[in-house]
Amino acid sequence: MLDISRQVISYVDHLGKSTSHYVLIAQEAGQRILLSHANIYLHRETSASIKTSMRYSGVIAMFYRFLSEQDKYVGISVTQYHSIVDNDDIKRWQVTRQRARLESDSAGPVSETIFEDARVVLSIFHWLNSNGYATNVNVNLKTWVANFKSDDMLNYLQSKETAKIDSSSIRVLDRERRQKTRKSLITNDEIRDLIEAFSDPVYGEMFRLSLGTAMRPVELCRFPYYGSGKNAHILPFSSMGKGAPTVAYTTVGKGNKTRTIRVNTKDLQSLEWNYIQPYYRERVEKYEMRFGHKCPLSQLFLTKRGTPVTPGNVAVRTHAAKLVAMSRNPGFRESISFYDARHWWPTQFLISFFGGDLLTKTTDVLFAACAEVLRNQMGHESLETTYKHYVDLARVVFMAHKGMVNELVIESGESVEEFINRLRLDTNVPVEVADDEE
Template sequence: MIDKTHSSSVNAGLQIKTKQLTYNSVELGMEVTHCVLVAQRKNKQLLLSHPNLFLYKHTRSSIATSTRYATLISMFYRFLSTQPKMKNVDLEYYHALADNRDIRRWQVHRQLERLEKNSLKPSSETIFEDAKVLLNFFRWLNEHGYVTNVDVTTRTWRANFRSGRMLNYINRIGTSRINSNNIRVLDKQSRQKQYDFLITDDEIKLLLQSYSDPVYASIFLLALGTAMRPMDLVRFPYLGNAANKHIMPYSNMNKGDVTTQYTVYNSKGGKDREITIHMDDLKALEENYIIPHYGVRKQLYKKRFKQDCPPDVLFLTSRGIPVDVDRIASRTHDAKNNAAKIDSNFRSHINFYQTRHWWPTQYLIGFFGDRLLTENLEVLYLAAAQALTRQMGHEDVATTYKFYVSMARVLMFAHKGHALDLIRAPEHSVSSFIKNLRPIDRNKLVEDGAGEGGRAA
């Protein structure tokens, strides 16, 4: 069993540590990794049973998700420990006594802390998204027969920081130096910092050039073309099996179709899905990585691990080590810093996850063209929504669809209503798109996106 302690925090005498565990699950008969929460009170260490059950059941497919959920639940529990209602209450009953008002108060508490520091982070939107994680936690408890006072079917848990009533409340409970109007100012500054949130073609080119190892540039390109998560990309095979037995280096594949299907197994939430990959993107993968690098790295793998590199492992570092999710995040961070040194306009918020936003936005612009600017969401085709959710691996069709339609509209307005020469499967691959897309005028993007785009959305 591997035990990694990520962090610890103290609040009103309550200390909670977030630990990463790897062990063989008797229930599943396989190795699992997830976070657990361990509280320390009065010289005793206590496992937070209900949060830990949730983390095991709900987050074991992604350590990044597990870490985030564990961190937020521990923050909420530490906040609860400061509330009068929880005085002299054992931690094991926190989940049963917490209610919608506590989740809302926690959001206000975080907003007050932010205002005291005059900080851009966490933004109101981030605070709201973090609260939704708590709601998922309590929804899971309710669905599995555990008693809670949280009603997940109402919106009474949400702190609407845009309402005058909420702002007045914050002014009333905050210290004398807090002015709740700063919420709007700070949120506005935060949005301005990331005004054109979709990564541009120039930024893509610069980032690709800035990776120290070409394997990461190849992974980034494949992510742009497929919207696969890093956890799925690192499992993309050199030679596939089962439903993916047709997957192999491009030169050996059947080239009768412009696209091919690929089954993503055991993705987020342990679910499988079938996605579409353009054959030219597989050709670029072979030309940029497999032919010049894979053979040498495969030999380094054998030398290091004393066995042949398995066919289900494709992406290897320059030392012959399989690429994992953490390496993708770390090397992309380094590449981002390198890109910023070359071009000061390269935005600091760019990260690998931009690939997840890029694919659906381009898909929708290609699918609808100028109709994005003239038609309501309700009349746009359900088929596009279904294609998006299948490729992205999202369950919520409506939310996913509306979010990316809005994003696509902003980008369309930035180009004065002229459709881009973008991925319109099966016509274009990512590589051809990046080469042909004309640069975006950043100033127009701000003006048009905030003006016309704001009204359309």
């Protein structure tokens, strides 16, 4: 098998920008060889996030090791792999990983992970094709996708194994994996500790807004200073005037799907007090100095350097803040991530919507009453299974603190900060909740 290692490099690029990303180094014929094409891709596409660079470089290294064991690549230098790979190689890699998983009866990697890793590989060849490098991969074809539940694929897998293989065995393993990746509801103290631990307050305010809206990082990064079109009514709180306690906001989320959610105006007020008034003007000036033009009104969240916040920034800064929070508070859990805001939102919404009915009505009745609201706000296509876990979680919280109901989404709403302050003791005991699609 090919000996290929990864290493982080940091340097100042030709534009004077400090850059860090992973590079891949192969051992071949007693020499250390930089994989130039892959490394240029890692520089161009992943230098904004060291976490992304780590993931992508790991996937590329895994794929190259697989290629090195195929007859087709015997005697071929690793420096030429990129020009020989075709769609069938990518599909064969997926099949090999699924076979190894079935042979070992392992819960991971799940089918979705295998597919997503293959999509990372495809993105490399898309970049190579777009930049004038010759490859044999057609990124417009779907032949690189291995459908593990098709009859042809199942028959092939079964012919290679001693045990019977059917689609249910794959589904069972996927479910087992999901059961092993359970998360806990973030506590009020952990929310406070995480927000205070961010080195740049912009990330704390984005986390607070996610708590109040269930928006994903990619959606938060697109939230405007002044909205336009359907969002023309989205303004800094002081410019909006008095109106309903919540406003509609149309966002483009996962898979470029559009949905309309509700945003509490008190959360917009908190956003103005804690971010816009003290920081926004200075950051806009830095943006103009850096890029040579005024910051568009569609861009609200900027870093200390005046650059637009990206989802990669959010991931890296949240991880750094978590380490700080853990050092300050030994009880802060290592499993906490930015996406915990999306687990928190549906729980407090259900408490708000149903109150005491959570303890007296069946899950099916509750689901029928508010499924559409949750589907819109969370952006889930299929919600029922995940929803039932959130109902159970909300019941636990409500039983512990009966009579305290948050009204964030309905008309006489509270902001996230008011909810946390009023229910200060409500969710400071971690409660298990099944992971969702994130």
